[in-house]
Amino acid sequence: MGGDHGVVTTVPAACQLLKETSKIKLILVGQHDVIVDALRKQKMTVGGRLLIQHASEIVEMHESPALALRGKKDSSMRVTINLVKDGTANACVSAGNTGALMATARYVLKTLPGIDRPAMCTILPTVDTHTHMLDLGANVDTNAEHLFQFAVMGSVLVSAIDDIESPTVGLLNIGEEAIKGNEQVKQAAKLLESSHINYFGFIEGDDIYQGKVNVVVCDGFAGNVALKSSEGVAKMISHYLKKSFNKNLMTRLAGLFAYGVLKQFRDQMDPRRYNGASLLGLRGIVIKSHGGADAFAFKCAIKEAMIEVEKNVPERLEKELQSVLVEQRAV
Amino acid sequence: MGGDHGVVTTVPAACQLLKETSKIKLILVGQHDVIVDALRKQKMTVGGRLLIQHASEIVEMHESPALALRGKKDSSMRVTINLVKDGTANACVSAGNTGALMATARYVLKTLPGIDRPAMCTILPTVDTHTHMLDLGANVDTNAEHLFQFAVMGSVLVSAIDDIESPTVGLLNIGEEAIKGNEQVKQAAKLLESSHINYFGFIEGDDIYQGKVNVVVCDGFAGNVALKSSEGVAKMISHYLKKSFNKNLMTRLAGLFAYGVLKQFRDQMDPRRYNGASLLGLRGIVIKSHGGADAFAFKCAIKEAMIEVEKNVPERLEKELQSVLVEQRAV
Numbered sequence: 328m329g330g331d332h333g334v335v336t337t338v339p340a341a342c343q344l345l346k347e348t349s350k351i352k353l354i355l356v357g358q359h360d361v362i363v364d365a366l367r368k369q370k371m372t373v374g375g376r377l378l379i380q381h382a383s384e385i386v387e388m389h390e391s392p393a394l395a396l397r398g399k400k401d402s403s404m405r406v407t408i409n410l411v412k413d414g415t416a417n418a419c420v421s422a423g424n425t426g427a428l429m430a431t432a433r434y435v436l437k438t439l440p441g442i443d444r445p446a447m448c449t450i451l452p453t454v455d456t457h458t459h460m461l462d463l464g465a466n467v468d469t470n471a472e473h474l475f476q477f478a479v480m481g482s483v484l485v486s487a488i489d490d491i492e493s494p495t496v497g498l499l500n501i502g503e504e505a506i507k508g509n510e511q512v513k514q515a516a517k518l519l520e521s522s523h524i525n526y527f528g529f530i531e532g533d534d535i536y537q538g539k540v541n542v543v544v545c546d547g548f549a550g551n552v553a554l555k556s557s558e559g560v561a562k563m564i565s566h567y568l569k570k571s572f573n574k575n576l577m578t579r580l581a582g583l584f585a586y587g588v589l590k591q592f593r594d595q596m597d598p599r600r601y602n603g604a605s606l607l608g609l610r611g612i613v614i615k616s617h618g619g620a621d622a623f624a625f626k627c628a629i630k631e632a633m634i635e636v637e638k639n640v641p642e643r644l645e646k647e648l649q650s651v652l653v654e655q656r657a658v
Numbered sequence: 659m660g661g662d663h664g665v666v667t668t669v670p671a672a673c674q675l676l677k678e679t680s681k682i683k684l685i686l687v688g689q690h691d692v693i694v695d696a697l698r699k700q701k702m703t704v705g706g707r708l709l710i711q712h713a714s715e716i717v718e719m720h721e722s723p724a725l726a727l728r729g730k731k732d733s734s735m736r737v738t739i740n741l742v743k744d745g746t747a748n749a750c751v752s753a754g755n756t757g758a759l760m761a762t763a764r765y766v767l768k769t770l771p772g773i774d775r776p777a778m779c780t781i782l783p784t785v786d787t788h789t790h791m792l793d794l795g796a797n798v799d800t801n802a803e804h805l806f807q808f809a810v811m812g813s814v815l816v817s818a819i820d821d822i823e824s825p826t827v828g829l830l831n832i833g834e835e836a837i838k839g840n841e842q843v844k845q846a847a848k849l850l851e852s853s854h855i856n857y858f859g860f861i862e863g864d865d866i867y868q869g870k871v872n873v874v875v876c877d878g879f880a881g882n883v884a885l886k887s888s889e890g891v892a893k894m895i896s897h898y899l900k901k902s903f904n905k906n907l908m909t910r911l912a913g914l915f916a917y918g919v920l921k922q923f924r925d926q927m928d929p930r931r932y933n934g935a936s937l938l939g940l941r942g943i944v945i946k947s948h949g950g951a952d953a954f955a956f957k958c959a960i961k962e963a964m965i966e967v968e969k970n971v972p973e974r975l976e977k978e979l980q981s982v983l984v985e986q987r988a989v
Contacts, residue, residue, distance in 0.1 A: 426838075454893075509879055532884070532887035535890055537894075548832055551832035556888050564927060567927060571919045571923040582919070
């Protein structure tokens with residue numbers, strides 16, 4: 328029940344989703360009284376498909392991951408991940424501190440065999456449909472082998488979620504030619520070329536949104552920069568669009584005529600629809616919601632968890648990783 | 659006279675600019691007959707403020723920089739940079755192969771004392787005004803000292819061009835907290851904190867377009883990814899906006915009513931206005947235009963060169979670097 332807004336957004340999101348679908352059972356983890364209070368405002372009571380698990384501590388948004396991991400064993404984050412570990416829950420969804428979530432999930436759940444570091448993966452819109460990108464900031468100093476592992480994980484996720492047998496995988500680089508890029512990207516390309524992954528080649532930042540590939544692989548620094556720069560540009564464009572229509576009486580009138588179109592356009596571009604990044608490579612499903620998510624966005628993150636549970640993502644990933652390990656031993 | 663379109667865009671750009679301002683004299687460098695032909699189409703003749711310098715060779719857009727540097731000593735790119743070196747020209751503007759331009763400029767002009775590697779810097783729009791970002795891809799494996807040099811160069815450029823006495827400088831990172839980021843970014847922060855640069859701190863991708871700082875410093879990989887991802891998102895948004903207004907008769911009608919507003923909005927967001935990246939840190943002014951620039955965009959790149967000549971950017975940079983060297987020796 329973390330994030331920038333806490334129960335104010337997470338509880339309404341949970342309540343809305345329970346009304347929308349009967350396929351889910353939710354355990355709200357956090358301070359019992361606070362959650363009960365928030366549920367009362369939603370005119371919901373505990374029981375049936377809605378449970379509460381008390382957790383006394385809170386990991387602050389800017390707390391050090393190491394301190395949170397060592398010092399707060401009864402945080403809502405830790406308790407939720409424990410529920411996944413012992414099989415009580417099928418997935419954990421959190422809007423809390425990303426670093427602490429990653430460190431705790433890695434410590435409690437452990438990584439799958441063949442995975443050194445988990446990676447964060449999100450869905451992004453493209454001109455035609457959508458793509459997936461990883462890593463988004465879980466790892467900053469990565470080598471070629473890590474990038475290769477990200478490619479395997481992204482490929483399995485997209486294969487499971489989008490029902491694509493062999494998704495195309497592109498490596499994010501600063502040019503499409505083989506001579507360009509840094510060392511780890513060039514070496515990762517070699518690893519991918521000699522694997523059974525459907526490797527497309529290098530792609531550049533603008534290709535992400537052209538939908539050139541189903542999976543975009545990059546280190547966490549580049550991925551985070553790409554994602555946040557994109558968010559920044561989108562916000563700026565929206566700012567100028569609003570400003571243009573609010574300039575004077577005439578432009579406001581034009582805005583009224585175009586209202587329906589602009590609204591549909593905004594809905595289509597709504598970043599909240601893409602909320603919910605997967606922490607891939609763990610022995611369990613962990614979804615990270617944007618810290619500033621509202622109820623609608625947080626609900627999208629829970630839905631992402633539902634899909635990954637339905638599609639057995641960790642099991643499929645484990646199976647695929649075994650065949651990759653066999654492939655690597657054969658080389 | 660390079661780039662994706664060659665004289666088809668560069669010559670009209672030159673002719674338009676000569677008509678717009680009497681403050682500039684242009685030397686068109688390339689294959690003489692081809693340029694004369696292109697000038698004829700513009701009803702322009704050589705003489706006065708318009709000269710031609712013949713160069714027999716062409717550096718292809720995907721040619722290796724090393725091969726271009728060694729093998730094509732009479733390329734338009736090389737000849738132009740020679741003109742800057744010998745003082746015949748005050749600046750070089752090219753839409754050609756970026757890597758070859760950088761390698762040739764560095765070899766012929768040399769870097770300023772205190773600069774290990776030149777960096778590419780461009781202007782970017784923000785919600786209020788604009789910002790500058792460097793490096794954009796000239797350097798991929800940078801250390802903290804390089805990032806510090808980029809900060810000095812960006813600061814001097816913005817100070818000269820925007821008349822800001824002490825521009826704010828931000829380091830692009832994946833979080834604002836000191837514990838986040840990779841090693842070189844953390845070390846660069848320390849160097850900047852103990853310098854006389856007006857160091858703001860870490861910024862994230864979305865802060866670029868919020869205009870949090872006057873200068874955004876990053877390694878070339880991150881900078882290129884940020885820039886191209888931003889371009890990609892902007893293109894995608896424009897695609898969806900067009901599509902929304904072209905859906906049916908009613909939406910087209912709404913588009914007609916909103917035409918003036920949408921046109922003004924598009925003009926304001928026009929990326930061509932920001933064309934022309936500076937290769938900073940050289941003993942001379944070299945401006946790189948986007949390869950796919952049209953005449954309007956290429957004209958903007960020439961204007962950028964004009965401003966840097968007027969403002970004596972390399973001289974100001976050399977002076978600043980001397981004081982930085984003195985400051986470093988004192989530590």
